[in-house]
Amino acid sequence: xxxxxxxxxxEGLEATWGKRWEADxxxxxxxxxxxxxxxxxxTPPPTVSGSLHVGSAxxxxxxxxxxxxxxMRGRAxxxxxxxxxxxxxxERRVQNYFGxxxxxxxxxxxxxxxxxxxxxxxxxxxxxxAISRKRFLELCERLVAEDEVKFxxxxxxxxxxxxxxxxxxxxxxxxxxTSQRAFLRNLARDEAYQADxxxxxxxxxxxxxxxxxxxxxxxxxxxxxxxxHRSDGSGDVIIETTRPELLAACVALVAHPDDERYRPLxxxxxxxxxxxxxxxxxxxRLAEPEKGxxxxxxxxxxxxxxxxxxxxxxxxxxxxxxxxxxxLASPPNGLAxxxxxxxxxxxxxxxxxxxxQRVVEHLAETGEMLGEPRPITHPVKFYERGKRxxxxxxxxxxxxxxxxxxxxxxxxxxxxxxxxHWVPPYMKQRYDSWVEGLTGDWLISRQRYFxxxxxxxxxxxxxxxxxxxxxxxxxESMLPVDPSAEPAPGYDESQRGKANGFxxxxxxxxxxxxxxxxxxxxxxxxxxxxxxxxxxxxxxxPQAYEIIRTWLFSTVVRSHYxxxxxxxxxAAISGWVLDPDRKKMSKSKGNVVGPMDWIEKYGADALxxxxxxxxxxxxxxxxxAQLKIGRKxxxxxxxxxxxVLNAAGDATLxxxxxxxxxxxxxLAQLGGVVREATAAFxxxxxxRSLERTEAFFWRFCDDYVxxxxxxxxxxxxxxxxxxxxxxxxxxxxxxxxxxxxxxxASEEVWSWWRDGSVHCESWPDxxxxxxxxxxxNPLVFDVAADVLGAVRKAKSEAKVSLATPATRxxxxxxxxxxxxxxxxxxxxxxxxxxxxLVTEAAAELSVTVTLGVAG
RNA sequence: GGGCGGUUAGCUCAGUUGGUUAGAGCGCGUCGUUCACACCGACGAGGUCGGAGGUUCGAGUCCUCUACCGCCCACCA
Numbered sequence: 001x002x003x004x005x006x007x008x009x010x011e012g013l014e015a016t017w018g019k020r021w022e023a024d025x026x027x028x029x030x031x032x033x034x035x036x037x038x039x040x041x042x043t044p045p046p047t048v049s050g051s052l053h054v055g056s057a058x059x060x061x062x063x064x065x066x067x068x069x070x071x072m073r074g075r076a077x078x079x080x081x082x083x084x085x086x087x088x089x090x091e092r093r094v095q096n097y098f099g100x101x102x103x104x105x106x107x108x109x110x111x112x113x114x115x116x117x118x119x120x121x122x123x124x125x126x127x128x129x130a131i132s133r134k135r136f137l138e139l140c141e142r143l144v145a146e147d148e149v150k151f152x153x154x155x156x157x158x159x160x161x162x163x164x165x166x167x168x169x170x171x172x173x174x175x176x177x178t179s180q181r182a183f184l185r186n187l188a189r190d191e192a193y194q195a196d197x198x199x200x201x202x203x204x205x206x207x208x209x210x211x212x213x214x215x216x217x218x219x220x221x222x223x224x225x226x227x228x229h230r231s232d233g234s235g236d237v238i239i240e241t242t243r244p245e246l247l248a249a250c251v252a253l254v255a256h257p258d259d260e261r262y263r264p265l266x267x268x269x270x271x272x273x274x275x276x277x278x279x280x281x282x283x284x285r286l287a288e289p290e291k292g293x294x295x296x297x298x299x300x301x302x303x304x305x306x307x308x309x310x311x312x313x314x315x316x317x318x319x320x321x322x323x324x325x326x327x328l329a330s331p332p333n334g335l336a337x338x339x340x341x342x343x344x345x346x347x348x349x350x351x352x353x354x355x356x357q358r359v360v361e362h363l364a365e366t367g368e369m370l371g372e373p374r375p376i377t378h379p380v381k382f383y384e385r386g387k388r389x390x391x392x393x394x395x396x397x398x399x400x401x402x403x404x405x406x407x408x409x410x411x412x413x414x415x416x417x418x419x420x421h422w423v424p425p426y427m428k429q430r431y432d433s434w435v436e437g438l439t440g441d442w443l444i445s446r447q448r449y450f451x452x453x454x455x456x457x458x459x460x461x462x463x464x465x466x467x468x469x470x471x472x473x474x475x476e477s478m479l480p481v482d483p484s485a486e487p488a489p490g491y492d493e494s495q496r497g498k499a500n501g502f503x504x505x506x507x508x509x510x511x512x513x514x515x516x517x518x519x520x521x522x523x524x525x526x527x528x529x530x531x532x533x534x535x536x537x538x539x540x541x542p543q544a545y546e547i548i549r550t551w552l553f554s555t556v557v558r559s560h561y562x563x564x565x566x567x568x569x570x571a572a573i574s575g576w577v578l579d580p581d582r583k584k585m586s587k588s589k590g591n592v593v594g595p596m597d598w599i600e601k602y603g604a605d606a607l608x609x610x611x612x613x614x615x616x617x618x619x620x621x622x623x624x625a626q627l628k629i630g631r632k633x634x635x636x637x638x639x640x641x642x643x644v645l646n647a648a649g650d651a652t653l654x655x656x657x658x659x660x661x662x663x664x665x666x667l668a669q670l671g672g673v674v675r676e677a678t679a680a681f682x683x684x685x686x687x688r689s690l691e692r693t694e695a696f697f698w699r700f701c702d703d704y705v706x707x708x709x710x711x712x713x714x715x716x717x718x719x720x721x722x723x724x725x726x727x728x729x730x731x732x733x734x735x736x737x738x739x740x741x742x743x744x745a746s747e748e749v750w751s752w753w754r755d756g757s758v759h760c761e762s763w764p765d766x767x768x769x770x771x772x773x774x775x776x777n778p779l780v781f782d783v784a785a786d787v788l789g790a791v792r793k794a795k796s797e798a799k800v801s802l803a804t805p806a807t808r809x810x811x812x813x814x815x816x817x818x819x820x821x822x823x824x825x826x827x828x829x830x831x832x833x834x835x836x837l838v839t840e841a842a843a844e845l846s847v848t849v850t851l852g853v854a855g
Numbered sequence: 856g857g858g859c860g861g862u863u864a865g866c867u868c869a870g871u872u873g874g875u876u877a878g879a880g881c882g883c884g885u886c887g888u889u890c891a892c893a894c895c896g897a898c899g900a901g902g903u904c905g906g907a908g909g910u911u912c913g914a915g916u917c918c919u920c921u922a923c924c925g926c927c928c929a930c931c932a
Binding site for chain 2: 216287298306436545576629639645702833
């Protein structure tokens with residue numbers, strides 16, 4: 001026990017208690033406890049991108065309040081923390097921060113790169129230095145290590161009750177091993193496969209991307225009206241396109257089967273403008289008669305609909321756009337005419353924008369474009385972090401089956417969502433609509449470097465050709481492996497790339513392919529069966545709604561495959577933090593507020609208070625005013641605790657000593673608050689628990705404490721003992737009710753009079769308040785507070801001090817309420833400085849106050 | 856085009872199965888330094904609950920339609 005400071009304050013509580021908690025290990029997971037007594041949390045690993053904004057602090061606080069509640073309910077809380085450091089965001093940061101680019105063909109020993117003394121401040125016009133893959137990965141690891149230290153410091157200051165003995169990174173050895181093991185098992189069960197197919201391709205990052213990473217952006221474009229020529233010479237067919245540069249990739253025209261205008265053309269062929277290639281006119285239900293001229297050109301590949309047509313109508317392939325986003329050097333099959341080849345030569349090597357310009361010039365020359373291009377704005381598909389539109393190119397990639405091509409699997413994943421408890425429930429809609437709209441399997445391979453390698457090698461035949469169907473996979477005991485650095489099992493490194501040798505798969509997995517395994521990574525699946533059995537399936541997945549289609553869905557997929565279960569019982573979905581202008585906070589908008597600055601200014605409890613005011617799933621605006629209120633609440637907790645402990649003197653917390661009806665009434669109401677707060681937290685609604693606790697707390701301070709103040713000073717009497725016991729019982733309850741939200745202030749005041757940490761105490765139970773709470777009449781406190789309020793009002797309206805005596809107070813009210821008032825009359829008289837209190841029966845409350853002479 | 860969420864005091868939000876005069880905090884105004892708290896307290900003003908219709912003895916709460924805001928999915932020639 002500690003002494004109570006003369007002037008309690010919030011300053012320094014974070015440092016003091018942070019150290020104590022760490023030293024005492026109060027958040028350590030007790031892994032001796034059986035599964036039924038464990039509460040395990042699949043914390044989102046924050047993307048290590050240099051800084052965390054106040055929105056992150058908000059959602060992590062939500063999780064922490066639940067963790068603290070469950071801990072107080074007696075569960076062994078398994079609360080690990082991870083860092084999402086693998087993947088493209090880190091690569092991009094390394095490229096910009098150090099001014100480098102990865103060239104996999106370089107050797108480590110040849111690198112001439114030196115880490116700049118003052119990184120991050122590259123001179124303008126600096127050209128990226130090419131470095132080897134190995135050195136590039138070193139820089140990635142170095143940068144994320146720095147960030148992870150900063151992140152942990154913030155989380156600790158914020159008071160997250162994480163067990164820091166259990167941390168992981170998505171590029172760490174455990175994550176790599178788990179990712180590769182899960183992948184190999186997917187492969188063995190045919191849940192993963194490789195295919196050479198059209199894929200969404202980001203030309204800047206030079207990698208394939210998944211449907212989930214794609215987003216639409218409104219982009220300027222233009223309709224071009226182009227004339228195709230009927231092969232029988234009977235005239236032209238006019239189509240409209242926004243991508244005339246793909247004309248050379250045209251493989252057919254398509255119209256709706258019921259479209260009378262084009263029905264006669266089905267089965268015939270037309271010749272393309274400029275290139276004079278003969279293409280068929282085909283029918284397909286996806287062609288829309290209302291769009292453009294009602295007939296469209298199919299190119300390989302202009303957009304995802306082209307892919308559908310190409311596949312379903314079994315059209316040939318005429319690829320003209322390369323992986324670098326430029327027109328391929330050699331013309332596609334079928335482009336035979338001299339004029340066509342000459343024109344193609346002029347666009348070869350250009351990027352699509354330049355090529356479009358040249359093609360339009362050609363069309364103008366030949367007169368095959370009707371009128372001028374008509375500018376429009378239309379949605380175009382982009383990689384969510386990309387600068388240029390996606391292209392679709394055919395390439396060999398790895399996929400995991402996610403129901404996108406398979407109704408049975410799709411239904412299985414929809415069923416999983418029904419089994420999951422969603423908080424709030426309507427968030428399930430996002431999952432359902434995403435799964436129902438899937439158009440293909442999940443593409444997991446990326447042509448990048450800082451990720452988990454695909455653990456596969458391919459045999460090279462006697463002629464030196466790679467046979468992608470002749471795979472070599474590692475034994476699970478070898479994991480993790482890096483096929484581009486280690487030889488395939490049974491081979492020697494000298495055989496790499498040689499005839500009768502091997503090559504390694506050079507791709508890495510998408511970051512979601514690893515993140516989707518976080519429940520398996522943190523519970524040490526197949527690595528530590530004991531820990532796994534005690535923590536999996538997990539209890540809670542907290543996450544933001546924007547990544548339901550990625551993280552949540554993909555996690556459900558992987559757990560379904562590996563363990564045949566849901567990965568967790570509850571998904572708690574948090575909203576966004578908006579800036580005060582109701583825009584989503586983001587670094588690019590420059591409106592990010594640093595959480596650490598706010599913690600220093602108002603205290604961690606204040607920031608947590610603001611966070612905990614946002615109900616689960618709802619967006620919330622950042623408001624400095626809310627921090628001030630939280631700070632005020634935390635300070636009030638300190639001050640009222642100090643008063644109560646002083647007023648109680650030597651009294652001990654003995655609820656049976658609570659004999660006064662007003663005291664019993666207060667405890668009865670408090671018991672109701674405990675029940676509500678408990679129910680709210682059981683439903684993950686920290687905001688409701690806080691609201692109820694806070695509302696009662698202010699009534700407790702403003703009314704109850706004022707009412708019993710005088711009586712509590714009459715030491716040595718039963719009346720005083722009753723007040724002291726009730727005050728202490730309420731204090732012990734309130735301090736614990738606040739503990740999950742305001743861990744620092746709660747711990748501070750707890751330490752003034754109790755042993756041990758409040759965070760290891762049991763959550764309050766109404767039964768602790770005993771018979772007084774069970775039998776107390778809630779009305780007594782209400783009526784007493786009402787009358788006290790009326791007296792204050794009279795004094796306030798008379799503009800006199802509250803210390804001014806009221807010579808006579810007449811209370812008119814119902815019999816029941818007057819009866820309740822009588823039980824607290826002496827306290828009301830004392831608190832209101834009332835000389836004479838008179839009651840009269842009436843239908844409703846009215847109070848007449850006669851004031852004495854002021855002064 | 857399909858769907859989800861929201862709309863309550865100047866601001867931020869509660870309002871749990873429909874039940875008496877719709878709540879809180881902030882802000883604003885007035886008063887007050889009572890021995891926990893001036894990083895304070897007390898009191899007050901302020902809303903026909905987005906709109907229309909319906910069910911009901913009774914609707915902020917249930918139903919239908921509708922407007923606006925935000926978002927998801929689909930489409931995107």
